[in-house]
Amino acid sequence: MNFKIYNTLSNKKEPFVPLNPKCIKMYVCGPTVYNYAHIGNARPAVVFDVLYRVLTNIYPEVIYVRNITDVDDKINEAAKKLNEPISFITNKYTDIYHQDMKNLCVLSPDHEPRVTDNIKQIISMIQKILDNKNAYINKDHVLFDVTSFKEYGKLSNRDKDEMLSGARVEVADYKKYPGDFVLWKPSSENEPGWDSPWGYGRPGWHIECSSMAETYLGEEIDIHGGGQDLIFPHHENEIAQSCSAHNNNNYVKYWVHNGYLNMEGEKMSKSLGNIVTIKELLDKYDGEVIRLALLSTHYRKPINFGESLLEQSQNILNKLYKNLNNEKHNDDLVSDDVINPLLDDLNTPLSISNLLKIKCSKTLLNSANLLGLLNRTADEWFSLNNKSTMLENDIELLIQERDNARKSKDFIRADEIRDQLDKNNVILEDVDGKTIWRAKK
RNA sequence: GGCUGAGUGGCAGAGUGGUUAUGCUGCGGUCUGCAAAACCGUUUACGCCGGUUCAAUUCCGACCUCAGCCUCCA
Numbered sequence: 254m255n256f257k258i259y260n261t262l263s264n265k266k267e268p269f270v271p272l273n274p275k276c277i278k279m280y281v282c283g284p285t286v287y288n289y290a291h292i293g294n295a296r297p298a299v300v301f302d303v304l305y306r307v308l309t310n311i312y313p314e315v316i317y318v319r320n321i322t323d324v325d326d327k328i329n330e331a332a333k334k335l336n337e338p339i340s341f342i343t344n345k346y347t348d349i350y351h352q353d354m355k356n357l358c359v360l361s362p363d364h365e366p367r368v369t370d371n372i373k374q375i376i377s378m379i380q381k382i383l384d385n386k387n388a389y390i391n392k393d394h395v396l397f398d399v400t401s402f403k404e405y406g407k408l409s410n411r412d413k414d415e416m417l418s419g420a421r422v423e424v425a426d427y428k429k430y431p432g433d434f435v436l437w438k439p440s441s442e443n444e445p446g447w448d449s450p451w452g453y454g455r456p457g458w459h460i461e462c463s464s465m466a467e468t469y470l471g472e473e474i475d476i477h478g479g480g481q482d483l484i485f486p487h488h489e490n491e492i493a494q495s496c497s498a499h500n501n502n503n504y505v506k507y508w509v510h511n512g513y514l515n516m517e518g519e520k521m522s523k524s525l526g527n528i529v530t531i532k533e534l535l536d537k538y539d540g541e542v543i544r545l546a547l548l549s550t551h552y553r554k555p556i557n558f559g560e561s562l563l564e565q566s567q568n569i570l571n572k573l574y575k576n577l578n579n580e581k582h583n584d585d586l587v588s589d590d591v592i593n594p595l596l597d598d599l600n601t602p603l604s605i606s607n608l609l610k611i612k613c614s615k616t617l618l619n620s621a622n623l624l625g626l627l628n629r630t631a632d633e634w635f636s637l638n639n640k641s642t643m644l645e646n647d648i649e650l651l652i653q654e655r656d657n658a659r660k661s662k663d664f665i666r667a668d669e670i671r672d673q674l675d676k677n678n679v680i681l682e683d684v685d686g687k688t689i690w691r692a693k694k
Numbered sequence: 695g696g697c698u699g700a701g702u703g704g705c706a707g708a709g710u711g712g713u714u715a716u717g718c719u720g721c722g723g724u725c726u727g728c729a730a731a732a733c734c735g736u737u738u739a740c741g742c743c744g745g746u747u748c749a750a751u752u753c754c755g756a757c758c759u760c761a762g763c764c765u766c767c768a
Contacts, residue, residue, distance in 0.1 A: 264698075282768075290768095297768050326766080410697050411764070434765070458766045480768030481698085487766075512699085513762060520761090549717090550707070554700075555761065565706065565718050572717085575731090594708085603708050606716035664727055671729070682730050 256311060256596045258476075259553060261484060261508040262408055266598050271475050272506060276314040278470040279305065280505075282462060282479035282487070283365070285322040286346035287331045289530040290353055292543070292558060293480075293514040293521055299544055299625075300511045300552040300599070301478045302359040306623055307595050310587075318469045319362040320462060321347055323369050324455055329444060339445055343369075353531040356540035357547075358625045364469045368461045372447045375456045375464040378498050379436045379449075387497035388436055392427040395437035395451050400430050402493045408508060409485035434490055436460050459490040463504075467495065477505040481512055481553075511552045517559040534563075541626060542566045548601040548624060572609060573627060574634040579614045591620035635691040643677045652681070652688050 256269040271277050281301045284290055301319075308315045323343040332339045354361075368375070379395055382388045387401045399405050399413065406413055413432060435457035440446030446453045466474055472495070479488065488508065495504040513520070516527045534543050546566040550556040590607035594600035604624060611617040621627035651670050658666040671681055678693040 261698090284768085285766090294768055409763075412696080432765080482763065482767055484698085485763060485765080490765090511768075513768080515761085522767090554707095557706080561718085562706070569717060600708075602706090603716085606708070609716070659727075662727075668728065680730065683726075684731075 256307070257598050258507055258509060259598050260506075261510050262505075264410075267507070269475075269507065271312065272473055274312060276316060277308050277312050277476070278474040279308065279315060279317045279476040279478070280462070280466045280470060280474055281317070281319045281362070281477070282483055283319040283321050284346075284350050285325045285327060286343045286350060287325065287328040288346060289532050290346075290350050291521065291528050291530050292516075292534060292547075295353070295357060295531050295543070296514050296547050296552075296556065297478065297480050297511050298354060298359050299357055299547045301509075302625055303548065303595070303599060303601060303623075304476070304478070304509070305360060305362075306625060307592075307599070310592070310623060311596075316364070316470060317362040318364045318366065318466065320465050321350075321365055321367045322461060323347070323367045324445060324461070325458070343367075349532065353535070356535050357531070357544050358540060358628050359544075360625070366465045366469060368456065368465075369445075371461065371465055371468060372456070374468050375460055376437075376447075376449050378464045378467065378494070379456075379460060381498040382436065382494060385497055385500060387493075389429065390451060391429070393439040393452055393454070394427050394435055396428060396433045397436055397490065397493060397497075398429065399432040399434070399493065402497060404496070404502065405432075405493055406489065408489050408492055411485065411489070434459065434486065436494070459487055460494055462487070463491045463494040463498070466491075466504075467498075472499045472501060473503050474505055476507045476509055478509040478511070481510040484508075484510055512550075512555045514547075514556045514558050518557055529558075538563050538567070539570075541628065542570055544625060545570055545605070549605060551602055552599055569605070569609070570626070570634075573617065573621060574629075574631045576609075576611070576617055577614050577627065577631045579612060579617070586616055586619065587623055588616050588620040591623060595623065643674075643679060648674065648679055648690055652690060655681075656688060 257266050258269050259266045279301075281297065284294055298319075301317075305315060305317050321343075328339055328342055332342045335342070379388065382397065383390070383395065386398075388395055388397050390396075437449060437451055437454050437456055437460075439452055439454045444455070446455050466477070477488070477491075492504055496502050515521065516529060519527060521528050531543070542563055543566075546558065546562045547556065549562065549566060556562075588607065588611055590610065591604050594603035594607065601624065608617065608621055608624075608626075611620060618627055651674060655667045655670040658664070658670070674681060674690070675693075679690050680693055681688055681690050
């Protein structure tokens with residue numbers, strides 16, 4: 254198999270050569286659990302789920318780690334606002350996130366570590382960075398010394414000095430160099446905190462990923478993924494931390510980043526009031542529809558999310574589920590036209606369009622599963638969903654009445670019944686002298 | 695200002711140095727009591743300007759426009 258993936262480190266599409274072909278190691282930055290996840294958070298989850306499925310298809314073993322960030326100042330704020338313990342907030346939104354992921358047909362990662370379960374390891378990593386003279390202590394903070402790390406900026410193509418000229422944030426007075434970032438910071442009594450060699454406190458933002466990747470995957474990993482906005486500073490800082498702690502410059506071989514999601518052409522933001530949560534969308538659309546919509550644009554391109562994209566995705570899924578009723582051959586393979594585009598830097602749009610060309614239902618099912626689609630039977634898909642208020646029995650009775658009307662050429666009455674059912678989201682089809690119905694999707 | 699991308703037909707979205715993407719929508723047709731579904735047909739595509747070439751949407755160069763990042767946002 255010849256798998257190619259775009260590497261942010263080189264800004265090029267590269268052939269994927271694993272560190273160890275027997276076991277692929279992949280880490281993806283997971284959610285900070287302080288609120289409902291929005292549709293933008295769903296994109297990396299779905300994209301890297303496809304990557305996981307593709308890798309699993311090629312290699313005998315893939316270890317996929319996606320963390321839960323449950324230590325963060327945003328969580329503290331949310332807890333304060335609601336007057337609830339922090340663990341209440343983090344548990345609640347972790348559960349909701351899991352539910353969302355399940356609905357989007359995202360497979361569970363092999364490990365889903367939480368920061369609060371990894372404080373010991375984080376502390377020992379910070380200690381190593383200090384021992385290696387890549388960090389310093391000042392005013393109860395442990396700070397990473399950016400000037401001590403020569404390769405700083407290699408992922409985001411930034412020059413240490415030029416970066417500062419554009420800086421628009423006030424520099425904290427405990428920093429030696431403005432680009433230095435926090436590894437450990439002090440906590441007040443009502444903030445979450447742990448005892449450490451540097452006093453009671455909590456980890457900074459970037460260290461948890463470095464630490465958990467090391468704990469669950471080892472010092473060197475094949476793939477590290479996340480949203481494009483994480484390239485700087487988060488991933489740049491991860492590199493600095495891990496390489497400093499390990500005395501080894503080979504932390505991650507392939508950095509993979511997905512593009513942004515816009516809502517109807519506009520950036521999602523609180524000020525525009527156009528943030529849409531996964532949960533809200535799931536009330537209106539099936540999870541598979543949302544999943545297909547997210548995969549209908551190449552993962553590195555910005556995606557323009559909205560009603561029309563979802564409608565289009567709905568139509569495509571209807572078509573695919575319909576094709577699931579085509580004749581079955583003994584062909585039990587995954588279509589080359591579906592897998593090959595995926596092997597070429599996850600070209601999901603091309604892969605999906607080729608899905609529509611598959612004639613054999615068995616091949617279609619196998620191929621679609623690679624994308625995490627067609628997880629149900631056609632009957633389940635087209636069966637009445639809770640959008641309709643009608644009972645199956647009533648529908649059957651009306652159909653019978655319509656058939657009688659048609660036989661006696663009372664087409665006015667027949668059409669009335671059709672309209673009535675249509676208003677209740679039921680579509681009638683007269684096929685081979687029989688009348689079948691299905692829910693409007 | 696620096697860095698990274700992107701500009702394709704009504705819309706979404708692939709791809710390619712010369713021959714159909716695909717889907718949705720619109721229009722026309724076959725079918726139907728009417729529909730639906732299915733099938734068939736169909737409408738001006740490749741930001742602008744140069745260059746290379748027998749040939750460029752595709753390669754090269756400049757330009758224009760847009761987006762993201764430049765310290766806690768996926």
